[in-house]
Amino acid sequence: MTRPRRDPRAERAAARTAGAERPRYDLGAKASASRRPRRDPRTEAASQRVPGAARLRLDRSQFGVVPVLAAHAPERPAEKAPPKPVIVENPDFLVLVAPDMAGGRLGEHDRQLFGAARELAGKTGATFALVGAASPDLGPAGADRIAIAARDPDAYDPDGRAAEIVAAMRALDPRHVLFAESADGGDLARRVAVLTGEPLFADAEQVSASALGRPARCRKVEQRSAPTRLVTVAADCVASYAGAPREARLETVELSTDRTGAAGAIVSARLIPADPATVPLALADFVVSAGNGVTDLDLFARVVAALGATPGASRVLCDAGLMPRDRQVGASGTVLGATCYFALGIAGAPQHLQGVADCEHIVAVNTDLHAAMIARAGLGIIQDAQLVMPAILKELERERGDRP
Amino acid sequence: MKLVVLLSVGRHPVSGKPALPRTEAQAIRIAAELGASIGLHVGPDAFPAEAALGHGLDRAVHLACAGGPDPIGPLVARIATEAPDVVLAGRRGQGGEETGLAPYAVAARLGVPIVPDAVAIRPAGDGLVEVDQALPKGALRRLVVRTPLVVTVHPNAPAPLPYAFGKARRGSIERVDAAAADLAAVAPAPEERPYRKRPKMMRAAGGSAADRLKAVTGEATAGGAKILDGPTPEDAAKEVLAFLRRVGVLAPAGAGATGPTA
Structure with a gap:
């Protein structure tokens, strides 16, 4: 294929501006063959200049931005309304979540736990969080329903907490119950597993609606099974919930516990904070x-x-x-x-x-x-x-x- | 004080050869320093009992049985006859189902309390022991608990004693066949396949290299900053202290000594 031959005389004649006595040509208006706008390095540098600095500072991440004069600055878009929460009115089944919520706040591991719960719940199920105190983060984290446990969050009573979870399981009949594989959550999950006599899928690293996966034998093999009722989820393996915020509707659940077994064996519990001068x-x-x-x-x-x-x-x-x-x-x-x-x-x-x-x-x-x-x-x-x-x-x- | 340490067949994290799990070796150290202690293992292989002798125990009991049955029945039966004050276990036994349920099941069957994640145990007189429980961020919870009890050991406990060949030779292993009545069938094992390493979860995937660097350094989450340009040092100090108090890492003014932990 050959390039069409240019005719400089015809191009020049086409650029001639009409009306003038003397021949005048508007050569600047000539479209370039590549149609790429011509760069002006001086304007670009001016637009990258950080205002207010004594010495010249250029923000090179502002590449190719043409400066906009204040008079022509576009109107700021109106504040976006917060996205509407997703509501599951009549869920087919429930996924009970028992987050750690150390210090009453939702940690990163707790958010991942809700991510796993949403994965298991899908569109038709609902996640149900049993927490010590309500938090505005629960809806965005992925909780459809929440219930507040009556226990004192500061007291050390793992047996009481496990009994509460068992009572909630009896009242709600959830399809899955999820715990964090952390010091507190892992302990709680095992107490619940022993109380209910159900198998526990511990330390799940892959969570989907069809299968759970976990490493075993010193990470030489990987065990997979269909989602069981009791699951603990490992840290930093499942993504947090990133969809539209959920409803986090407050519900009341009958959490009457019948304390049996070795309750009362713990005489005293005292918290000893780490010494800041020597702690790693x-x-x-x-x-x-x-x-x-x-x-x-x-x-x-x-x-x-x-x-x-x-x-x-x-x-x-x-x-x-x-x-x-x-x-x-x-x-x-x-x-x-x-x-x-x-x-x-x-x-x-x-x-x-x-x-x-x-x-x-x-x-x-x-x-x-x-x-x-x-x-x-x-x-x-x-x-x-x-x-x-x-x-x-x-x-x-x-x-x-x-x-x- | 009389103690029992539960033993399992682990794998060395690097070589993959059979080895005593580290937390169990740490439990042996805690037990050997407290008093007369024995090791207890259920399974076809006597290896953990031998390793436990090398790490500091004088006596170990191997409850032999074929295959991989549920170890809880024989363990509970033997612990009931030994009647120890404290039963120690690792955080999660290896070689079986590896769910970490065994110490909890043993405690429930014996009807005794369980204290997880211990780093130290001290006798506190008259049927009581003081257990230091490891918490996140270097904190401890000091519990006083009535014996008998089951304790699992945290990886932050004192390092295990080194394996001594002479000690392993001098110790005695009692081999007993587990009573068939105690053995229960285990739940069917889940499907196993070779482990496949998966990519590490990233905070923000995709984007340009600059975006990914921002995600790693946390600059992407920064914002809403308050910047004071050239305040007097006194104003700066007041501002810093007010911020630290708002965040909650510094005790409020007039609340006694500085620092929430002092």
């Missing part, structure tokens, strides 16, 4: 971490002790030998599971941020407004960490002095 970093709940912006490590140690936190450090400090290696946070150190992370003088390399990805709340003190750690933080403070640390100590001391 991976188990710590509140970590205060120092980076390159911290030069006075004695002061840092005093701040950590005053806050009752576990000390951590970035790779730079550990490499320099200023902090022990077992205190390093990040991809090559420890991946944290803390509730709160307080970063002092840490800019936030991607490898460091991987270590704090699971932390729920992050506070960052850094001199650079554009540090990745500030972007990740829930509270970012643009200030020198060396100045903020003594101020925190002084503030804590003042509060202690104010106390009558």
Whole structure:
């Protein structure tokens, strides 16, 4: 195939603008053969420019965006109404879910449990959560019905809780009962299995409406079976429920328990919290971490002790030998599971941020407004960490002095 | 104090050779430090009993039976004759159904309480023991429980004693044929196939490399941040402490010592 031959004279004649005395040609309007719009690197760079910075900063992720002048900015779309909850009015069967809900909150494992329950319930079934306290997260997590158990959530009474589940099973006759394969959930599931005498499919890693799968014999074989009544679901194996929120209708269930057996054998139960100064970093709940912006490590140690936190450090400090290696946070150190992370003088390399990805709340003190750690933080403070640390100590001391 | 440790045939996690499960070896250490203790195994193979002697027990009982029957009946019968104060077991026995139900079933048949996930046991005088139970995030629950009881051992318990060949030779194994009346048929085993490794579940699949990196570092979930540009250190300190109190990791001002755990 040959390209049609161009005739430059005819093209030029076609571009001639009419009416002028002198011949004038509008050559800029000529469509290019590829029809691709011509790039203007200067406009692109201007559109990538981050406003407000003293020095030139370009946000390269804004590639190919043409700047929109404020006058021509499109109207903001109206706030979307929250999606309507899915309602299963007359379910064919129920899937009872007993989430751990440590601290009254729905954890990641609990959400995965609801994901597995929704998988088993399908379109015609309903998930029924038996919880210690109602939570607004239950509907979005995938609960169609909920019932509140009457027991005290803080008391240690696993036998009582198992008896409640058995009573709920008697009242509701669910097709499946799901537990988390965690310390609490696994214990509860086995107590229920012994009380009811039914087989337990423990540690299920694959959950579908047709089959359950679990590893066995040191992960050499995989056992599969049709979904049984009692199932415990392993962590991080089943996806959480991601569909439209469910109804989470509150229902009342008769949970009368007849306590028999070895009840009352436990004389006392006392909770001993972990010592934050010595607990391994991976188990710590509140970590205060120092980076390159911290030069006075004695002061840092005093701040950590005053806050009752576990000390951590970035790779730079550990490499320099200023902090022990077992205190390093990040991809090559420890991946944290803390509730709160307080970063002092840490800019936030991607490898460091991987270590704090699971932390729920992050506070960052850094001199650079554009540090990745500030972007990740829930509270970012643009200030020198060396100045903020003594101020925190002084503030804590003042509060202690104010106390009558 | 008299103790019984339940033993099973596990597999070494790396080589796949028969080995005592680690939590059972840890249970042996706890038992050997507390007093006279014996190991108890039901099955065709005497291997766990021999391994238990090497890890610190003086005496083990092998209740021999062919095939893989339900071990609960012979275990309960033998434990009833031994009448121990504490029955120790691993978190989940291996080689059988591997559901972790055996200690619970034994406790229910004996009518005694069960305490899961213990890391330490101490006698607390007059028919009581103090059991430290491991909780998530390094916390402990200290329970005082009436004996007899069944306890399962958590992986955070003290490391097992190393295997000693001489100790294994000196110990004695009592081999008894399990009474046929105690043996019950097991439920039919589920279908088995070779294990296939599955891809790790990701928070956010797909997207560009930058999106996936954001998902890994948690930047995708960040948002609603409060940023203070250049406050005085005093204001910054007040703001930080207020945030930490709102989150709940720091005790409220005037609530005694700082830190919820101090």
